[in-house]
Amino acid sequence: MSAVMHFGEMGSRWGFNRTVGQILALIVLNDKPISAQEIADTLSISRGNTSMGLKELQSWQLVKLHIVPGERKEFFVAAGDIWTLANRVLEERKKREIDPTLSLLRDLLLDTPSNTTDKQAQKKLDEIHDLLESVTRWSEELQRLGPDKLATLMKLGASVGKVLEFKDKLKLGNP
Amino acid sequence: MSAVMHFGEMGSRWGFNRTVGQILALIVLNDKPISAQEIADTLSISRGNTSMGLKELQSWQLVKLHIVPGERKEFFVAAGDIWTLANRVLEERKKREIDPTLSLLRDLLLDTPSNTTDKQAQKKLDEIHDLLESVTRWSEELQRLGPDKLATLMKLGASVGKVLEFKDKLKLGNP
DNA sequence: ATGAAGTTTCAGAAGTTACTGAAAGTTTAG
DNA sequence: CTAAACTTTCAGTAACTTCTGAAACTTCAT
Numbered sequence: 411m412s413a414v415m416h417f418g419e420m421g422s423r424w425g426f427n428r429t430v431g432q433i434l435a436l437i438v439l440n441d442k443p444i445s446a447q448e449i450a451d452t453l454s455i456s457r458g459n460t461s462m463g464l465k466e467l468q469s470w471q472l473v474k475l476h477i478v479p480g481e482r483k484e485f486f487v488a489a490g491d492i493w494t495l496a497n498r499v500l501e502e503r504k505k506r507e508i509d510p511t512l513s514l515l516r517d518l519l520l521d522t523p524s525n526t527t528d529k530q531a532q533k534k535l536d537e538i539h540d541l542l543e544s545v546t547r548w549s550e551e552l553q554r555l556g557p558d559k560l561a562t563l564m565k566l567g568a569s570v571g572k573v574l575e576f577k578d579k580l581k582l583g584n585p
Numbered sequence: 586m587s588a589v590m591h592f593g594e595m596g597s598r599w600g601f602n603r604t605v606g607q608i609l610a611l612i613v614l615n616d617k618p619i620s621a622q623e624i625a626d627t628l629s630i631s632r633g634n635t636s637m638g639l640k641e642l643q644s645w646q647l648v649k650l651h652i653v654p655g656e657r658k659e660f661f662v663a664a665g666d667i668w669t670l671a672n673r674v675l676e677e678r679k680k681r682e683i684d685p686t687l688s689l690l691r692d693l694l695l696d697t698p699s700n701t702t703d704k705q706a707q708k709k710l711d712e713i714h715d716l717l718e719s720v721t722r723w724s725e726e727l728q729r730l731g732p733d734k735l736a737t738l739m740k741l742g743a744s745v746g747k748v749l750e751f752k753d754k755l756k757l758g759n760p
Numbered sequence: 761a762t763g764a765a766g767t768t769t770c771a772g773a774a775g776t777t778a779c780t781g782a783a784a785g786t787t788t789a790g
Numbered sequence: 791c792t793a794a795a796c797t798t799t800c801a802g803t804a805a806c807t808t809c810t811g812a813a814a815c816t817t818c819a820t
Binding site: 413416417420423424438439440441491492493496503506507510511514515518527530531534535537538541544545548561564565 | 587591598599613614615616667671678681686689693702705706709710712713716736739
């Protein structure tokens with residue numbers, strides 16, 4: 411199916427490589443559990459590569475094992491609905507893209523800048539730190555809501571602006 | 586500076602390559618405009634590579650030219666504050682990561698599925714489409730707020746959950 | 761215990777991306 | 791118009807990533 415190939419290409423942009431993307435697409439779009447061999451055959455990739463890809467998808471917690479009692483083979487299914495999967499991807503990417511930077515920034519901000527140039531740079535670093543902390547807190551918050559409430563909130567869409575309008579009123583209401 | 590090198594590494598995760606990341610860090614952390622030659626010297630990279638990197642950063646609208654009247658040389662400065670830059674990166678990544686998928690999904694959803702397997706797959710594709718549309722609308726919404734209000738909203742953090750609690754009341758209030 | 765049915769690992773081949781440096785192009789002062 | 795001061799392009803090379811397929815390993819039925 412054409413979608414599988416496309417998600418392969420997109421996969422590379424979403425943090426894993428082409429084949430891993432295709433494997434994921436195949437598993438998500440099949441509601442039936444699928445075996446490693448079937449995946450390798452369908453995508454015409456080597457059995458070894460398939461195994462590596464599945465291992466990576468499991469480490470991302472996007473895919474999970476499904477053992478059929480009589481069968482020796484291992485089957486694979488998606489580790490949740492679409493919203494859950496998207497959440498996992500975002501969470502994992504945050505871990506890779508934001509957390510290491512945040513931890514370095516904390517270290518750098520401990521140093522007292524010597525000259526004026528460094529002082530300016532430090533100020534910028536502080537702004538970046540502030541931004542990333544906000545994103546982190548925000549993401550934890552959304553995580554806590556769980557997929558269904560998150561979907562509701564997202565679809566609310568147009569009312570985000572209104573939150574700000576109501577902000578002061580809410581504050582006054584909860585002193 | 587160590588931060589510059591680190592942002593280089595992070596750069597690759599944020600959508601551009603190591604040197605482009607370092608160039609960006611250098612420009613952002615210097616409040617003084619900086620010339621291509623200075624960048625090449627500081628990072629010990631070739632003049633050609635520097636030129637390519639700057640071109641890419643300009644295409645992302647993260648960096649802009651700053652022409653000093655007397656001087657022949659071109660200087661570079663960041664194209665806005667940190668929040669603006671982060672926004673640009675997200676916008677550009679959305680363009681690359683979400684928009685092409687969304688457009689493919691629309692095409693695929695026009696086809697009527699023939700068998701039961703395809704029907705199931707189609708259902709999943711529809712869910713994904715729905716998710717990506719929500720993200721897109723959400724992102725447009727946030728874009729419209731502008732950096733300063735966005736920062737306020739983000740720092741609000743803990744009250745996101747409350748928005749949902751108030752959702753019904755707001756609805757009743759605005760019939 | 762044995763071997764059939766499966767999975768994992770890994771060395772090297774193939775493919776991809778990034779970098780250099782030299783050559784070509786552009787701009788402006790004189 | 792020319793030359794100096796700069797920028798851009800590009801072919802080739804270096805560095806990195808992905809993929810294969812064969813060998814090693816694991817598991818389980820008999």
